[in-house]
Amino acid sequence: MSNPKKEVLLKIEGLKIQGFTDDVWIDIIKGVDLILHRGEVMGLIGESGAGKSTIGAAAMGYARDGTRIAEGSIEFDGMELTTATQVERRALRGSRIAYVAQSAAASFNPAHKIIDQHTEGPLQYRLRKRMEAQEDAMDLYQRLRLPNPREIGFRYPHQVSGGQLQRAMTAMAMSCRPDLIIFDEPTTALDVTTQIEVLAAIRDIVDQFNTAAIYITHDLAVVAQMADTIKVLLKGEEVEEAATEEMLEAPKKDYTKSLWAVRSFQRPQKARPADGSEAVISVKGVDAAYTGGAKVLDDVSFDVCAGMTVAVVGESGSGKSTTARVITGLLPPSKGEVLFKGEALPPSFRDRSRDQLRQAQMIYQMADTALNPKVRISDVIGRPAEFYSGLTGAALKQRVDELLDLIELEPSQYYNRYPPELSGGQKQRIGIARALAAEPAFIICDEVTSALDQLVAEGILKLLDRLQRDLDLAYMFITHDLATVRSIADEVVVMKNGQVVEQGPKDEMFRPPHHPYTDLLLSSVPEMDPNWLTTLLEERGVDNIGEAARTGQRAP
C-alpha cells in the first residue's frame, strides 16, 4: 500500500465567505487555503469569531443561513463543491463527509431514538438494510466503549448523559464510513473527566478507519492530542500552519505565541489571616434538596476569608451551583446554616435584610443572558447602586462612572449603550460592575470565564484579582477549569455528588497525595504535551492503540 497520507482529499483555495449583517455582505473568511490528505487530522484553532466553524461547514459545501461562499474553490476528492449542484453536494453529506457538532444534547433530535438517527444516513443512501445498520451501530457503540452498546441506541437523547451522547454522535458520523469528519468543538461542553473518554474514543475511531478529520477547537491542549497538523486562524485569516510538534515547540507568529502563553497569569497564593479573624462566609454542615427531589448537598462545610479566593471545583452535577444558591438564600438548606462574619443568615433571601443581601453578590457564566438586552448600561449598574445605597441624581451618575472606571471601561463611551452592542468580555465586565455596585464583601463567580476566549478570560481574571486587592473582596470561584483554579485560587474545595471530598490551600491540592477523585480530576486536564493522552490512557490501563488491532478493520 502506498502511503495513504500523501493522497490529497480536500483542497481549499482562496476561500472567501461572506456574512450578511446590517444590509451588507461582509467578509468573514478572507481567503483561506487548506490541504488535507487522506487519513490526516488537522486542528483548526482560534478564538471565537476566527471563522473555524464556518470553514468546517464550508468543507462540506455548506454555508449557514445568512452566509455565502463568495469566492475560492473547495475541491473534495476531485469534485469541485462550489460549482456542484445542491443535490450533488447533499449526496456527499453524511456519506463521505460527516459532521460532529459541539453539543450532542442539542444536535440529536429529541423526538427520535438515537439509533434511528444513526441509521438514517445508511438507509437514506441505501448502504445497508435497517437491521444491518442497527447491528453496525451497536458495533460502533461498542468500539466507542458506550455502556450497554446493544441497548443504549434505543433510548431517546434526553435519557443519555452528555458524554455518552457525544460518543454516540461520533458513532453516527461513522455510520456511512466517511472519508472525512468535521469535529466542531466536540468536547467543549463536557467535564474534563468525560472529555478524556470522548477524546480517546474519537482518536481511536479515526485511527481504526483511517478517516481524515478537521478538528475545530479553541483548546490548544486538546488539539495537541488529536491533530497531525495545526492551523491557527485569526479573524477569518490564517496565521500559520505547521505539524503539531513543531507548532507547539516553536510557534513563529506573535499571535500564536500569545495563545500559547495565555495561562501564564498566576497570582501569589495568600494564606488565611493569622489572627484567626472570622471568615466572611462560612458554610456549616449544609444539606439541601430541590422540592420533591433527592438530596443534592450532603454536609457541605467550608469558609471563605476576607480578601481570599476559594475555588469550588467538580464535575457538572456535583453541587457547586447549588451551594451558591444556598449561600445567596435562593434555596434554603434542609440542614445546617450559612454564617456571614459569624452571624447566621436567614435561610431564605426573603427574610434577609437589605444589608445582608448586599453583602453576597453573584457574577454569572453567561453574561449574554444575565444582562437584560433592553436596559442601558447606566441602568444595569445604576439600579443596584440606587437600591442598596439610595443614591440618586448626580451622585448616582458619579457612582456609575466610578464603577465603569473600576472595570476599565471608559464611562462616557459606555454609559448609554445596550448590552448587545458589547463584546463578550465587555459584557462580563458589566456583570462584575453590577455586582460591585452593591458594595459587597463577598462575590460568587459562577464559571465567569468559561464562555470566554482565553485571552479575554485572562483579562477578566486579572481584573477580578485587582478588584480583590483594592476592595478586600472575598471570592467563591465556581469552575470546572483547573487552569483557572491554578491562576487565581488561594484555597480549593473539591466536590463530588454533593459532598466535599477534599479541601485545603491550593499548593497542597496540586501536590500529591490526593483523594482519588481529586487525582482523577487533576490528571484529566489536558496538557500541551502531544503524548499526554496516550501516556495517561496507558497509565489508566486503557489500551487505546491496541483496540483497533483487536477488533480489526472493517471495510465500508
Added chain:
Amino acid sequence: MDKLLRLIGQRLGLGLLTLLVVSVLIFSAVELLPGDLAEAVLGQAATEETVAAMREQLGLDRSAPVRYLEWLSGAVVGDFGNSLISGERVSDAISERFSNTLMLAAYAAVIAVPISILLGIMVALLRNTLFDRVANVMTLTSISSPEFFLGYILILYFSVKTGWFPAIASQMGDTSLGDYLYRTFLPALALVLVVTAHMMRMTRAAIINLLASPYIEMARLKGVSPLKVIVKHALPNAWAPIINVVALNLAYLITGVVLVEVVFVYPGIGQLLVDAVAKRDFAIVQACCLIFAATFILLNLAADVGSILTNPRLRHPK
C-alpha cells in the same frame, strides 16, 4: 403513564371548578339584565298584579341564590329545566341543535385541519417564495373578511351563479350522509376559509422557529432532503403549538358560528342561542353558555394532553 392519568385527572378537576365559576358568572349576568321574563311575556298587559302572579308561577319570586342552586343541581344531572317560552325541556331543545352544530364543526374540521397543516408545511418548505406569499395573502384575506360576507360571496358564486350547491342548509330530517354533506358544503366551506389561515400560519411559524436548531443543521449536514428535514425532524417537535391552535379553532367552530348559521339558515345551537336571548328564554341561554364553556375547557384539556403526548421528554422519562 400513571403521571399522565394523574395529570388528566387534575386538569379535569380544575376544569370542573372553572365550569362552576362560569356557571355563577352566567347566572349573575342573566340576573343583571334589566327586566325579567314575566315582564317580557306580558308586554303591554303587564300590571303589577299580573307580573307578580307570573313571577310566582315561574318561581322567579324566590331569591337568586336559591334559584341558582336549584338550577345547578339540575344541570349536574343534565336537567336544565324547561324552556320558559315553549315549556319544552331545555335538554331536548338543545340536544338536536347541538348535534347539528357538532356535525357541521366536524365537517369543517376534517377539511380544514389537514389542509392547513399541509399548507403550513409547504409554506415552511418554500418559505419566502412566491408560493409562500400567495398562500399567506389568500389565507389572510379570508380570515380578514367577516364570515357572513364570505358566506354571501360563496352563495353568490357557487349557488346563484353556477347553481352547484344549495344556498340554504335548513331542510334536515332524514337525509343520507352524502346528501347532508352536499347540502352543508357551503357553510362548511365558509368555516374552513375562516379557520385555515390561523392554523396554517401557526404551523409555518412553529416549524420555521425550529429550523435554527442545532439538530436541524445536523440533519442537513447528514444529507437529509429539505422536505424530510421539515417533516421528519422539525414537525415532530412542533406539535405542541400546532395542537393548541387547532384546539382553539375547533372551539371556535363549535361556539362561534352564529353568523354562518344565520346566513345559511342552518339549525345549529348558535341560532338557538340568539333566538333565546331575543325572547329572554334564560333557561336556554344559561344552558347554551354552560355548554360552550364546557367545550372550551374540554378542548383545552385535549390540547394539553396532546402536547404532552407529543413531547418525548414527558413520554419517555429518564
